[in-house]
Structures are given as structure tokens and as C-alpha cells.
Amino acid sequence: MSFAPDISEQLARARADMRMGVPIMITGEQSALVMAAETLTAERLADLLTLGGDPVLTITARRAETLKARVYDGDVARIALPQDATPGWVQSIANPADDLRTPMKGPFSCARGGPVDVHRAALQLAKSARLLPAVLVLGLPDTDTLAARHHLTQIDLAKAAPVLGTRSPLHPVVHARLPMEVSEAGRLHVFRPEDGGEEHYAIEIGNPDRAKPVLARLHSACFTGDLLGSLKCDCGPQLRAALAQMGAEGQGVLLYLNQEGRGIGLANKMRAYSLQDQGFDTVEANHRLGFEDDERDFRLGADILKSMGFTAVRLLTNNPRKVEMMKASGIAVAERVPLRVGENRHNADYLATKAAKSGHLL
Numbered sequence: 001m002s003f004a005p006d007i008s009e010q011l012a013r014a015r016a017d018m019r020m021g022v023p024i025m026i027t028g029e030q031s032a033l034v035m036a037a038e039t040l041t042a043e044r045l046a047d048l049l050t051l052g053g054d055p056v057l058t059i060t061a062r063r064a065e066t067l068k069a070r071v072y073d074g075d076v077a078r079i080a081l082p083q084d085a086t087p088g089w090v091q092s093i094a095n096p097a098d099d100l101r102t103p104m105k106g107p108f109s110c111a112r113g114g115p116v117d118v119h120r121a122a123l124q125l126a127k128s129a130r131l132l133p134a135v136l137v138l139g140l141p142d143t144d145t146l147a148a149r150h151h152l153t154q155i156d157l158a159k160a161a162p163v164l165g166t167r168s169p170l171h172p173v174v175h176a177r178l179p180m181e182v183s184e185a186g187r188l189h190v191f192r193p194e195d196g197g198e199e200h201y202a203i204e205i206g207n208p209d210r211a212k213p214v215l216a217r218l219h220s221a222c223f224t225g226d227l228l229g230s231l232k233c234d235c236g237p238q239l240r241a242a243l244a245q246m247g248a249e250g251q252g253v254l255l256y257l258n259q260e261g262r263g264i265g266l267a268n269k270m271r272a273y274s275l276q277d278q279g280f281d282t283v284e285a286n287h288r289l290g291f292e293d294d295e296r297d298f299r300l301g302a303d304i305l306k307s308m309g310f311t312a313v314r315l316l317t318n319n320p321r322k323v324e325m326m327k328a329s330g331i332a333v334a335e336r337v338p339l340r341v342g343e344n345r346h347n348a349d350y351l352a353t354k355a356a357k358s359g360h361l362l
């Protein structure tokens, strides 16, 4: 029988649980009960504290840097949870929104020694659930009984580890004709990952020759720029300029990747915008939230191109990372085609920061 969910399906359930605030169990060398800080309720925090042991609030080294919390494990810091911890205390560690108003949060007592794999996996899950990267972790000698009694999702770390950093295979679902302003010969393809995660789209213009490099754009979703005409970034003008160029050349493929906010999700991007209004730039804001500058995985773009029969591209981008990732994933980049449009007084600093800190080409 193959009815039981496999490990990627279990991980997808775990992400949904974390988004709802339901605890999960991760079992391995050290087994633990895990809850996302962002969705923690007062009731569940109280329940956690009744279990005893040494619960910690695990955050990324990026977030710890701002909080001046000691990092003993490279990329991960474990702050001991005080017995009188409140949801407000947990939020103040997880969420930098009020950092400037209440800068003195420590001193913290930070855990050191012992395995951190469970903590790292829990943070990875929170990030891929598009939540703040902060998780409550309570090591327990026996997780089976608690998991069975409360019907909690249980993740076997040995099985999960090889899957966690990888992307779920994408499969074409449907494609249909889509006449557009830039070209009447448009076609929209929908791709769906096996684990039920975000779908991604390909917009094919004309009928590009698979034997030649195709004019291609890897566009990351930007609800604010693409749909609302936000002036804080250049995404909307880039999207329209790329499609217009493909229309003018009569062929091309635009991948619309649902990696909003450079992979941190719209809620976290708005948190970053709020920090930017406090004076931080786009990279600093991501770091204060506990994220890396860019959490996207462009290899899924290569997966889609390959599945459509393309092996080489003329890539519309100013981002050298996209070029490198394409090449590393087996798609030849015959040419980088610059895409400089949409600069205005609101996004001038944003574009300058991308050039200075993220290596974007001017």
C-alpha cells in the first residue's frame, strides 16, 4: 500500500501545521517539539512551559547579530526560554518591528553544545512556510507518546534532511493559448510541485526554436510591483519590458516564479518595507528579520526550461547570480541581455543597494 504520505508530503503537512500554530515533532539524534514563534498562542506557550525541560527560542545567526545574542553554532542561536516567557517576549525576539523602540532586549542566556540539526531543520521549515525564522524547540526523551496523543505531525530527521534543502519535482499541469497585448501568439503553462507547494508559470511567446538560445526572463513574483505599480522597486516595468521585447522579437519565454519578496513571502517583504521606513536598506532589512539577502532558488527556473525543451537562453537580467545558477543547472547562457527600466526617485536607493551589495550590474 502506498497511501501513507512520503517524507516530502509529511514536510508539506508540517509547514501547514506551523502556519496554523500547531506544534510538530522532529525526531532524530535529539527529538523535539517544535512551534513557529510567529503563530504561537498564549495557550500553547503555557502548555509548552508545563512540559518542563529546557525550551529554547531558536533564531538565525542573522537575527542574533541584531539582538547581540551569542551564536555558538555557526548559523543558529538558541535563546533559553524564561519560565515566565510571554507571547509578547517571544514576538519581540522573532520580529524586529519594535527593535528601535525597545533596543535593550537582553541579556540572553544562550544554549551551547549538543546537536543542533533539529533546530536547523525547524528554521528551514519555518522559512519555507514563509514565516519568520524563529522557532520554539523543546527537546523531549519520548516524542512518540505526545505525538500520538495529540495527533501531531512527526518528522523523521534522517529522512527529512536530504529532502529539506531540495526542491520538489515540478510537473506540467496544463497549457493553453493566451493572446496578449504584446503578442497574440502567447501561451501560458502551469507547473505544479509534487509536494503541493507554490505553482510556477511559464509564458511562451511564439514558438521558439528549441535548438537555439531563447530570449528568456526569470521573473520573481512581486505583488506590489507587478500588480499595484509600486514605485519601491523596478519589477513591474521589468515584467512589462521583458514581455514587450519578446513580443517585438516574436518569441521568448518568461518564467513567472512565485518567490515573492526574494523568497521570503509577501508578509515578510512588508515587514522588510516597514524596516526600510525606519532607515534600513533592502539587504539590512532582510538580515534584521533573520533572512539571507536572497532566499530564492533559481534552479527551479532551469527545471522548467528543461522540461519545456530549452537548453540555452539569452537571459534578460542584471543579476549575475541568475546567470551563474542557470549555468550550474545545465542551461547555457549564450548572452546576458540587460534589463534596466523603471528607475524613479523612490527606488534609486534600492537599485543602488542591489548594485553595491548584491552584485547587480548597472
Ligand SMILES: Nc1nc2c(ncn2[C@@H]2O[C@H](COP(=O)(O)OP(=O)(O)OP(=O)(O)O)[C@@H](O)[C@H]2O)c(=O)[nH]1
Residues within 6 Å of the ligand: 218, 219, 220, 221, 222, 223, 232, 233, 235, 238, 259, 260, 261, 262, 263, 264, 269, 272, 273, 282, 286, 316, 317, 318, 319, 322, 354, 360
Ligand atoms: N525581501 C525583499 N524583496 C524585495 C524587495 N523589493 C523587491 N523585492 C522582491 O525582489 C524580487 C525581484 O526580483 P527580480 O525582478 O527577479 O530581480 P533581481 O534579482 O534584481 O534580478 P533582475 O531583475 O533579473 O536583474 C521580487 O520577488 C520582489 O518581490 C525588498 O525590499 N525586500
Ligand SMILES: [Zn+2]
Residues within 6 Å of the ligand: 222, 224, 225, 226, 233, 234, 235, 236
Ligand atoms: Zn518588486
